[in-house]
Amino acid sequence: MSALQTGPLSDSMVIMWRNLKRIPRIPELAIFAILQSIMFVLLFAYVFGGAIPLPDGGDYKEFLMPGIFAQTIAFASATTAVGMADDMGKGLIDRFRSLPMARSAVLSGRTVADTIYQAGILVVLMLAGLVVGWRVNNGLAAFLLAVVLLLAFAHVMSWLGIWIGLSVPNTEAAQQLTFVTIFPLTFISNVFVPPAALPAILQPIAEWNPVSTLTAATRELFGNPNPYVGDGFPSQYPILVTIGWMIVLLAIFAPLAIRKYRDASK
Amino acid sequence: MTYAIEAEGLVKIYPARRGSSEVRALDGVDLVVPEGTVLGLLGPNGAGKTTTVRILATLLRPDGGSARVAGFDVVKQAQDVRRAIGLSGQYAAVDENLTGWENLYMFGRLYEMPKARAKARAEELLEQFNLTDAGGRTVKTYSGGMRRRLDLAGALTGQPHLLFLDEPTTGLDPRSRLGMWEVIRDLVRQGTTLLLTTQYLEEADELADTIAVVDTGKIIAKGTADELKAQVGGERIEVVVKDRALLDQARQVLGGQAGSEVEVDEHTRRLIASSSGGAQQLVEVVQAMGEAGIAIDDVALRRPTLDDVFLTLTGHHTADENVEESA
Structure with missing residues (x-):
C-alpha cells in the first residue's frame, strides 16, 4: 500500500476529485457565475462607464476589468457556502464525518477544488475582458503575480464560505447571507468608480476594504488605470495590504470553519 | 458474551433556542447489543432514536454517560470506531451529481483503501445491490429505492461488522421496503451486527432480535417482539x-x-x-x-401497532409527541 494512497493528503485529493467532477454535471452554476460577471462588464463598460470619468484620464474598460475580477473572486465565498450547505442538507457531511478519513480533508479538498473552479472562471472573464478592450501592460511576471493574488484571495474567501455554509440552515440562506455580505463590499469600493467620487464618509471604507485593495493591487500589476484616494497606506501599498488582509481573514475564518465542521450536525 | 455496543447512561442535551426551551434528547439510555444480533430501536419522531445512533456513530458527543462500540470508546477512540462501523441515515447520503460507481469509489478511498481495491469494491457492491446497470448514471436519475440501496452500499464499503441503519425504509414505497428488508436480512445472515431505528413495529418485528422502545429520551421497554406484543395484549x-x-x-x-x-x-x-x-x-x-x-x-x-404499544406503556399516543427530532 503506497503511502500516498491513503492518509490526509490522499483524502483531500479524493474530496477535491469529487468536487471537480461535479462542476461539469451542474453547468448552470458556472454559466450563471460567468454571465453575472459579464453582465456587470457590459453594464458598466457600455451603460454607466461613459458617465464615470477617471481623474487622470485613462480607459474605463481597463480600469473596470480588474475590479470585475476582484468582485467575481470575492463571490467565490458564495460558491463554497452554497456547496457546503448543500452537502450538509443532503447528509453527506454526516457520512464523511462517520468515515475514518482525515477531518481536514472535507474542507481542504473543497477549498482547493473551489479555487481551481474560480481559476477557470477567471480565464473566461479575462478573455471577455480582452474582447471589450482590457489590456495587460506590465509584462508576464506582474501578470502572473496578479493571477496568484486573485486565486489566493479566492481560496481565502472559500474558507469564509465554508464557515457561512455550515452556519446556515439551507442553501438559500447561504446564498442570501454571502450576497448581503459581499455585495456592499464590492460597491463601497474602487471597483466601479474612482474612490474620490464616493461620499467622504465612505472613502475610508473604500480605501481599506479588501476588495478595493485587491482591485488596486491587480490594477497596479496589470498596468491598468489605478486612481488613488490619497496618500493612505492601502493606496500606497495595495499588494502588501491585500496579502495582510488574506492572512487576517484566513486566520479568522479557517479556525472558525474547522470548529464549525467539527461540531457540525444536521 | 462479547458486545458490539455497550452504552451506559447516555445523556444528550440540546441547549435552549429561540422559542424553545432546553431539550433533553437523551435522558440516560443504556444499551447492550451482543455481536451478531439485531437491535431495533422503536419509537416516534423525537423520541431520541437518531440522537442515540449519532452518538454511537461518533457524530455527536454525549453530554453524559459513555459508550463503547466495537470495543472502542466513542469519544476517545472515535477514529477506531469509524473504521469498524457503517452508517446509513434517514436521508440517502450520496452525492447526486456523481454516478453510483463514483460515490462508492469515493467512499472506498475514504475508508483507507488503495485505488485498485476501492475500484474493485465499488464493482462488488454495485453487483450485490443490483445497481450494476445504473452504476454509470448520476444518482440524480435514481429512484428513491435505488438511492437507499446505494446509500446502504456506501455504508458497507468498509465491510463493517457493525451497521447502524437509521430508519432505513422511511419514505419508501411498500415494494422497495420489502426489497430493503431482504437486503438487510441477507446482511444479518452473514453475521453483521445491526442497530436499526424505526417507527414501524412491523419493521422491528421483521428484522430485530430484540426491540427497545424509546420515548422522550428513555428506553421504556425492552424485549422480543412477542414479549412486547404480549404486554399490549396481542x-x-x-x-x-x-x-x-x-x-x-x-x-x-x-x-x-x-x-x-x-x-x-x-x-x-x-x-x-x-x-x-x-x-x-x-x-x-x-x-x-x-x-x-x-x-x-x-x-x-x-394487530397491535406502535401506537398501541405506546398507549399501553406510556398512556399516551405516539402522535402526542411534539418534541421535534432535533438531531
Missing part, C-alpha cells in the same frame, strides 16, 4: 356499531366473547377489545352481535 377486535344507543349492550356482547376489558369510544361508536382467538373469534363476535340485534358499521381484527 391482537384486538374493533367493532363500530350503527346505533349509539346500543353501545352498552354491544360492549357486553364483545366483552363476553373476547373475555377481556372493552375500551369504548362514544364519539366514534367504536369498541376495542384484546383478543387471543384470532379470526375465529372475530366471526363469533359478528354472529353474537347479529343474534343480539346489534347492527354493525365496521368490524376488524387488528
Whole structure:
C-alpha cells in the first residue's frame, strides 16, 4: 500500500476529485457565475462607464476589468457556502464525518477544488475582458503575480464560505447571507468608480476594504488605470495590504470553519 | 458474551433556542447489543432514536454517560470506531451529481483503501445491490429505492461488522421496503451486527432480535417482539356499531366473547377489545352481535401497532409527541 494512497493528503485529493467532477454535471452554476460577471462588464463598460470619468484620464474598460475580477473572486465565498450547505442538507457531511478519513480533508479538498473552479472562471472573464478592450501592460511576471493574488484571495474567501455554509440552515440562506455580505463590499469600493467620487464618509471604507485593495493591487500589476484616494497606506501599498488582509481573514475564518465542521450536525 | 455496543447512561442535551426551551434528547439510555444480533430501536419522531445512533456513530458527543462500540470508546477512540462501523441515515447520503460507481469509489478511498481495491469494491457492491446497470448514471436519475440501496452500499464499503441503519425504509414505497428488508436480512445472515431505528413495529418485528422502545429520551421497554406484543395484549377486535344507543349492550356482547376489558369510544361508536382467538373469534363476535340485534358499521381484527404499544406503556399516543427530532 503506497503511502500516498491513503492518509490526509490522499483524502483531500479524493474530496477535491469529487468536487471537480461535479462542476461539469451542474453547468448552470458556472454559466450563471460567468454571465453575472459579464453582465456587470457590459453594464458598466457600455451603460454607466461613459458617465464615470477617471481623474487622470485613462480607459474605463481597463480600469473596470480588474475590479470585475476582484468582485467575481470575492463571490467565490458564495460558491463554497452554497456547496457546503448543500452537502450538509443532503447528509453527506454526516457520512464523511462517520468515515475514518482525515477531518481536514472535507474542507481542504473543497477549498482547493473551489479555487481551481474560480481559476477557470477567471480565464473566461479575462478573455471577455480582452474582447471589450482590457489590456495587460506590465509584462508576464506582474501578470502572473496578479493571477496568484486573485486565486489566493479566492481560496481565502472559500474558507469564509465554508464557515457561512455550515452556519446556515439551507442553501438559500447561504446564498442570501454571502450576497448581503459581499455585495456592499464590492460597491463601497474602487471597483466601479474612482474612490474620490464616493461620499467622504465612505472613502475610508473604500480605501481599506479588501476588495478595493485587491482591485488596486491587480490594477497596479496589470498596468491598468489605478486612481488613488490619497496618500493612505492601502493606496500606497495595495499588494502588501491585500496579502495582510488574506492572512487576517484566513486566520479568522479557517479556525472558525474547522470548529464549525467539527461540531457540525444536521 | 462479547458486545458490539455497550452504552451506559447516555445523556444528550440540546441547549435552549429561540422559542424553545432546553431539550433533553437523551435522558440516560443504556444499551447492550451482543455481536451478531439485531437491535431495533422503536419509537416516534423525537423520541431520541437518531440522537442515540449519532452518538454511537461518533457524530455527536454525549453530554453524559459513555459508550463503547466495537470495543472502542466513542469519544476517545472515535477514529477506531469509524473504521469498524457503517452508517446509513434517514436521508440517502450520496452525492447526486456523481454516478453510483463514483460515490462508492469515493467512499472506498475514504475508508483507507488503495485505488485498485476501492475500484474493485465499488464493482462488488454495485453487483450485490443490483445497481450494476445504473452504476454509470448520476444518482440524480435514481429512484428513491435505488438511492437507499446505494446509500446502504456506501455504508458497507468498509465491510463493517457493525451497521447502524437509521430508519432505513422511511419514505419508501411498500415494494422497495420489502426489497430493503431482504437486503438487510441477507446482511444479518452473514453475521453483521445491526442497530436499526424505526417507527414501524412491523419493521422491528421483521428484522430485530430484540426491540427497545424509546420515548422522550428513555428506553421504556425492552424485549422480543412477542414479549412486547404480549404486554399490549396481542391482537384486538374493533367493532363500530350503527346505533349509539346500543353501545352498552354491544360492549357486553364483545366483552363476553373476547373475555377481556372493552375500551369504548362514544364519539366514534367504536369498541376495542384484546383478543387471543384470532379470526375465529372475530366471526363469533359478528354472529353474537347479529343474534343480539346489534347492527354493525365496521368490524376488524387488528394487530397491535406502535401506537398501541405506546398507549399501553406510556398512556399516551405516539402522535402526542411534539418534541421535534432535533438531531
